[in-house]
Amino acid sequence: MLADTRHARILSRVADVGEASVQDLSDWLDVSTATIRRDLAALDAQGRLLRVRGGGRAIPRPPTEAPFEEAEERPFQEVALTSHSSKGDVARRAAELVADGDIVILDIGTTTSLIARQLRGRAVTVVTASLAVLDELRDDPSVELVLLGGTLRRSYHSLVGPITEMGLQHLRATIAFVGTSGIAPDGTVLDTTVVEVPAKRAIIASAARVVLVADETKFPGTGLLSVCEPGSIHTLVASKRSDAATLSTLSDLGIEVIYA
Template identity: 30%
Template sequence: MIKEKRLIQIKEYVVKQQSASLDELVKEFNVSKNTIRRDLQELLNTGAFKKVYGGIAVNQKKLEHFHEREIRNHHEKKILGRAAADFVEDGDIIFIDSGTTTIEMLNHLKEKKITILTNNIDIIVGSIPFENITIITIGGVLERKTKSFGINYNLEMLNTYNINKAFMASTGLTPTNGVTNASLLETELKKKIVKRSKTIFLLVDHTKFGQYGLTTYCELNNIHYLITDKMPSQEYQNLLKENLVQFIIAE
């Protein structure tokens, strides 16, 4: 098995189980202990995992429930969702990320004839009444706290679709960590979407600047438009300009 593919599968296995022993992984992936040790060291170097006696475990901070995040800064999230929806045109093939801000786009898309790819349950269910919206779901393991599907086993299906606009959510962004996410289950999907999409929109309210989550799914220079509710500090204005990111202040 190719090393990169094995690392992804080991990561998915450990995330699903929350922890795994060295012997367990040797048996599961049919490789030597030395190979597994080297693989685990690479995972440990990411900071997403921690070493435990005899193996490795997820080093994930508490992931807030979707409802807890949804009620925080709700007004700001609504105006960001409306501003983002203005960029969507009839005929677009878009990806809507799982997030309490991106979900606010749906109410402003119901009159448009578009195709939406998503891993978010609320987007899927909320689109049912709108026959003009074609929904393509990206299945996987259900993460109840984020109301989304993660550890998606069919990411290669995304190579079939020409996604012209992706609307991404984030736990936060910093100069050193880039654009981050709190859920390990969703990270590989987010990375794939960023690679496959022509134009990337990042929706973050003002509280997300200077914050960061467990994993980085892209760098700032991968983002084309950043939609927020307040002008960021001069440091972040300079950072966005250096990375050729256009920032939009929603009102």
């Protein structure tokens, strides 16, 4: 793996979880701890993270005058390029929950675009506001693809806004897959992008079964707004390395937890 690719993945990991140890990064990237230490030193020298004893930490953002301002958004392509293998595992396991003939709503995001890839060749209807999902399924005659309208968010390959939400209000899906920026220790589903939250809530209201998909970087959760309480979720598909305490809490609340 090239150093630039490794550095991008390290920065993505630290940005997602706040802090990562040398050993965690070494295991995740399958490189030596000595290589990780050199990478962290280089990124610290560039001012892109803080080198701390035993690992690396995200650089704190200065407070803004607007307390509810959205966090700076990472472009879809950057997120996709730095995604790790557990997202693919989550997507494959999630796609197994879909039966032929299902009406499936796919939220926007990198994990749901990977689910779309797994649904190629299936006799299902897919409803989405994600242009990444469109790209995955546009040439597949087996899938009936319904693209929601809305305002284009070029940076994240998606459609959002009142038109998107109104379209969802008239739908009744068999199953929906929803992404998240984080899951709080009490099971609350969070998101950092304000404009996405109303659409996520509309997806949840439109589906008979709601499946939350999350890799281990979404535990513990961070986010500006609450998307829903855990009671709105029927199933969670999560990577095996996700926070055990949060998964136990969700299971105790009656949510089906499936490990990828």
